[in-house]
Amino acid sequence: MNKTSKEVILSALRAKAEELLAERNFAGQRIPPDSEMAVLINELEIHEIEVDMQNDELRESYRAIDIERSRFTGFFDAAPIGYFILDALGMVSEVNNTGINLLHTHRDAILGKHFSFWILPEVKEHFYTFILGLENLDHTGSYETLIRLSDEKIMQAQLGGIAMKNPQTDAAEYYITLTDITASKNAAQILKETTERLNQTLKASFTGTWTIWPDKKKVYFDEFSKNILALNANDFDGTLDGLLKLVISEDREKIKTVCEKSNTLREIDMEFRLKSDHGLPKTILAKGREISKPGEDCYFTGILFDISERKRAHEIEEANKRSQQRLLTQAVLDAQEKERSKISAALHDSICQLLYGIRFNINHLKKADEAQLKAEMGNVTKLLDQAIREIRDISYELTPSVLKDFGFTAGIKEMSQRLSNSVFKINNQIHRNADKLPGDVQLYAFRIIQELINNSIKYSGATQASISVCTEDGKVNITVCDNGKGIDLKNEKHLRAGSGLRGIKNRVAMLNGTFSAYNNNGACFSISFDPAEFKEE
Template identity: 45%
Template structure:
């Protein structure tokens, strides 16, 4: 197209000038008094035929140029109408001079109705000021300008649009034309509005539920905490460096290993993050924090995956759980204490019945038999019966003592333990005792619990350990009571939990240690077993 136009522009003036020159020359010849000859006429006709052929060629070139221009214009019109955005050309007053099909469809109006109409009539009243500012900026700037303008149609529908355009001055007049594009961003704005409302609701929910959000990027070693998280954890943003190491350093030393293990397990893909830990606030008080989260997969290769989640202050919940645990513990202790008290009461009743009734009956039988022997002068006939009665009386008295040790009540803990050791010791089993005299000042319940535990341990030495020697030691250290029973038996080769569950004796020891808030340890020595029971002489058990 450019070559054709240039050729036409060059050939046409050249031909005109040549024709003008020839005609002027011939005119001079015709105007002279000399008469034209036949040769002159033939030369003139030949030249006219040549000029006619040149004009015909030039006309063909012009037709080809116009055809090329029409084809290029058709291509431009096609691209203009099929563009994905709306195109408009406005004059300096804002009147529409041209619009593409997308722009017409956007305004939902025919092309005849939009042409020569002020574009301002489609602008929502609240956006008039923004639109005029947009035109003003295009008028006084050579660069591209943009603005977000709302359009309002006859049916009342409002459309959010983004407009971009430039102002172009005319070459022949001082008027300016505005070339603008209009893009419908209603869907995007609605999505932004929904996202904004969702974010606001989330913020309100987080504030109401005292919940914060966090993000950990393991690759970059960064930790993000939102404003709620800083408030929940009781730390200042300037005091936190935003690193994983910095986060762990704020956690209670006893919980740091657990947090590291949780994070490493999550990084290795073993599980999601679900942990509880303690942090110190500005006042130095520790708060309980619960953090939950999971890995977020990132599709872009340039970005690594990260972990995100929520954290909550569970200090109050932990406090209530602790109080509930204490209450439950106290209830269990009350039930257990009541059970043991009932057992001791029943033992006391049985012991009294054995001592005051059965023993007295056995004594009566023995006395009657002795009277019969004297009256009938019998010698040796009741010897075996008397021996059996003596044995029955001894065993009944022993059972009565074991059920309720009268010495413990009448003479104190030290005397009770020593008498128990003396009664239990035999030729094949010897018991040594080392009892601190301060033990007599323990609470009566503590004395009874301690006596029962020592009694059961001694019975185990005889029945299960097959020991020949045992040592009982009761001492005090920093208001702590230490009971240690050592034997030279076969030791304990059973799991402690299984031993506690399988034997009623050890179970009774465990219950009494629990009531005393104490601890019990079993240690196998080179030969035998060492059982250590420790508990504090707390005020509620003091005299």
């Protein structure tokens, strides 16, 4: 406050005091104004009134200051960051509640202690440099440091500050802010590590990332994507039109459709092909999803893969499947033709020859007398009976009609009777539930038993064979044994392919069953399967 302002205030106070004194004298007893006593009393009263008025002004000022201090103190203590006031030597003279909480201690343990006490020794030099940098008044600064808390934990902190003069002592003070950035630093470190791992994963998996802004017609590819797409700096200008130029014409509509439907589309999963200098186009698989934020244009981001080799491998695999299917169909047709050839040969070599003989005998009947006619008719009858048996055997081998007409049990018994003779007998024991098996299962089981019996007749030298079919507990167990010379269990080649066993094993496999061979006074074969697991392809 300058001299002129002070004089104005004092003059105003005196005028106010004289006015109050005049009102007081007017109401009370007057003293002669010319007396010395009156003058002295008048001056004293004026000074008394001035003092009272000054005291009132001071009290009002103190009250206003207290209000402002309380407001400041509330803001100071409730601030979300830590505040410290350091004296010129760096001693803490004041701290708010947040600062106390950040240091995990109490106020008395902080006040009067040098702030560097909480700074880790290896970074204290940086703190001193920071304080020196604040010595220029009104100069602010900040830096990151490490704080050791009272429980020995380490806090990563952000320190800010400014140097100011104390209005009472005119000495320098430092107003320091303390912010705990441990969580953000850890998050940043995790993000950095995650980003690095992602980059390594993308690199190892030959995957790149992309972003497209449909409204702005902008496209971004990271370095991995550029390598996958084999893009050079001059090949791509970062625009949608630039991308479309790289895509073969047949696939450009896919990308255009995505951009046109960007307002309704939420995810992208599409393939497109790029032009290639090597002739074959490069096939790219792009996957992504929409990212939208309030007040911002939505965009799509995701990853892409080069699936050219996978695509070509799939095409080769499909071609191989088609080729295998053709070969399988050809094999079936060849098998049918071979089977027809066998039937044709069987008819030609047996039935036809018998019919030729019958015709020859009939031609002789025209010239024969009665005695010769009788003998020739006997020969014709024998030949006809033999032809009928041959046709019946061929028909039975092709499709056992008795199996379809009368069931599994009747089929096995009929086969046993037909193949039995004076030197080879077949016994059978069939469970009553065998006829309830599905028709396809009955046929497979019949063919297995038929092949095993034929093997016994042809190769074992046996005089007797037995067939057992048991259907209990949901399982079918078939056992075929003979009293022949047995089977060589050590000869793997014989077990694997000999004596028609390959066809038997194939049929057992179709039934999802098990097959085993062993010797027990002859050869024995055991087959077991669950009819419920059979599914014809």
